[in-house]
Amino acid sequence: MLSLCFLASNAQDYVYIPPTGTVYVGDKSAVGIFGNFINDGNLSMPKDAKVYFLGKIFKNSTSAKLTDATTVRNSKFAGNVVFQQPNPTYGDLGQQILEGGYTDNALTGPAFSSITIDNPNGVWLTSDVNVLDAVNFQQGHVYLNKYVAALGDSNSFGGVNGFNQNRFFVTGTGVTGGSLKISSLASCCIVTYPIGPTNRLYTPLQMRNTGGKNDFYVRAFNNVYSNATSGTILTDTTLKVTWDIHTAKPGTTEVEVLVQNDKDVETATFSSYRDKSYISIFRNNQWEQMGSFALPQTPGTITSSAAIYTAIMHFRKITIGNQPMYITKRARPIAQKYALSNAFSPNGDGINDRWTLPFLESFPACRVQLFDRNGGIVFTSQGYSNPWNGTRNGQAAPVGTYYYVIDLRNGEKPLTGYVVLLR
Numbered sequence: 001m002l003s004l005c006f007l008a009s010n011a012q013d014y015v016y017i018p019p020t021g022t023v024y025v026g027d028k029s030a031v032g033i034f035g036n037f038i039n040d041g042n043l044s045m046p047k048d049a050k051v052y053f054l055g056k057i058f059k060n061s062t063s064a065k066l067t068d069a070t071t072v073r074n075s076k077f078a079g080n081v082v083f084q085q086p087n088p089t090y091g092d093l094g095q096q097i098l099e100g101g102y103t104d105n106a107l108t109g110p111a112f113s114s115i116t117i118d119n120p121n122g123v124w125l126t127s128d129v130n131v132l133d134a135v136n137f138q139q140g141h142v143y144l145n146k147y148v149a150a151l152g153d154s155n156s157f158g159g160v161n162g163f164n165q166n167r168f169f170v171t172g173t174g175v176t177g178g179s180l181k182i183s184s185l186a187s188c189c190i191v192t193y194p195i196g197p198t199n200r201l202y203t204p205l206q207m208r209n210t211g212g213k214n215d216f217y218v219r220a221f222n223n224v225y226s227n228a229t230s231g232t233i234l235t236d237t238t239l240k241v242t243w244d245i246h247t248a249k250p251g252t253t254e255v256e257v258l259v260q261n262d263k264d265v266e267t268a269t270f271s272s273y274r275d276k277s278y279i280s281i282f283r284n285n286q287w288e289q290m291g292s293f294a295l296p297q298t299p300g301t302i303t304s305s306a307a308i309y310t311a312i313m314h315f316r317k318i319t320i321g322n323q324p325m326y327i328t329k330r331a332r333p334i335a336q337k338y339a340l341s342n343a344f345s346p347n348g349d350g351i352n353d354r355w356t357l358p359f360l361e362s363f364p365a366c367r368v369q370l371f372d373r374n375g376g377i378v379f380t381s382q383g384y385s386n387p388w389n390g391t392r393n394g395q396a397a398p399v400g401t402y403y404y405v406i407d408l409r410n411g412e413k414p415l416t417g418y419v420v421l422l423r
C-alpha cells in the first residue's frame with residue numbers, strides 16, 4: 001500500500017493538494033491516507049484504484065476534482081474512496097467527517113465515483129456530497145444532518161450496495177434535515193432508499209418511477225404530526241415515523257413505493273392491527289383514513305442481507321406534485337376493531353381511573369357523549385384530550401352503567417355501547 005501522508009506525532013497532520021496540483025493514483029493501486037485530507041486540486045483515480053482514507057477529516061473545496069485518471073472528468077468510471085477505521089498509526093479516530101464540496105441546489109462541485117463506508121462509527125456529512133456510481137456499505141452509517149447525499153447526475157442514477165438495518169443513511173429526527181437523492185430516475189427504473197431517522201430506526205423505501213425522468217429526494221423523520229410537519233403528534237393508529245418524498249423538477253409524476261418498518265416504530269394499537277394497515281397520504285390538509293382498502297403487504301425484505309422478520313412492507317401507487325409528499329402508515333379504521341374499554345374504576349388508586357380511549361387521538365374532531373340510564377347527559381366533549389374521570393357536574397357519578405355515542409366525524413356510523421363505572 002502506497003501512503004500519501006505525513007507521519008508525525010499527532011492526527012492533525014494532513015495531506016494537501018493545492019489548486020493547481022494533481023495526485024495520480026496508479027491503475028489497481030491501493031493508497032492509504034492516514035492523516036486529514038484537504039483537496040483544493042485534483043485527486044485522479046482509474047476505475048480499479050482504491051484510496052483508503054483513515055484520517056478524521058476529508059475535505060474537498062468547491063473547486064476540487066475527483067477525476068477518472070485524467071485532469072478533466074468527474075465521472076462514474078473513477079476509483080473508490082474507502083472511509084475506514086481504526087487508523088493503524090493513530091488508533092481509532094471514531095466517526096469520520098466528510099465535507100464533499102458539492103452544492104446540490106446549484107449542482108456544482110466535485111463528485112466521487114464511488115465510496116465505501118467501512119467505519120463502525122460512521123461518516124458525518126458537513127456539506128452536500130455527490131456520488132456518481134455507488135455508495136458501498138460494509139459497516140457503519142452515513143449521517144446526513146441537514147445535507148443531501150446525491151447519487152448520480154444528469155446522465156444516470158447511482159445506487160447503494162451492502163445496506164441493511166445496521167448500515168444505512170441517517171436522515172435525522174426532525175421535520176427538516178438531510179435527504180437521500182437519486183438523480184435521473186427514468187420511467188420503469190427501480191431504486192432503493194436505505195434510510196432511517198436515527199441509527200437505530202431502519203425505515204427504507206423502494207421506488208419504481210412510472211412517470212417522466214426526474215430527481216427524487218426521500219427522507220424519514222420521527223413522529224406523525226396532525227398537519228404533516230406541525231400540530232399535535234398522532235400516537236394511536238399511526239406509526240412513529242413519516243416519509244417525505246419530493247422531486248427536483250416541477251409537475252406531477254407517478255411512482256410506486258414499497259415502504260418498510262420494523263415494530264420499533266409502531267404504536268401499540270398499530271401493532272395490534274398491523275394486518276389491517278396501509279400507506280396513508282397527507283392531502284387536503286389531513287391524513288387519509290380508509291374504511292376499505294386493498295392491503296398489499298409482505299414481510300420486511302428491503303435489505304441486501306438477511307430479511308428482517310419483525311418488519312413489514314406496504315405497497316402503494318402515489319402521484320407526486322410540486323409540493324413534498326408526506327406518507328406514513330395507519331391501521332385500518334374498522335369500527336369493531338377499535339379498542340373500547342367497557343369498565344373503569346375512578347377510585348384514586350392510580351389504576352384505570354379514567355375511561356381512556358387512545359385511538360381517539362387520531363380523530364381530533366370527534367364528539368363523545370355519555371348518558372345515564374334515563375338518557376341524561378353525563379359527559380360530552382369535542383375531541384377527547386381529557387378522558388372522562390367518572391364525574392358529573394364536578395361530583396362523583398354513581399356506580400352503574402353508562403351509555404356512549406362516539407361520532408368520529410369521518411363519515412362512519414357513530415360508535416355506540418356501554419361502559420361500567422366501578423369504585
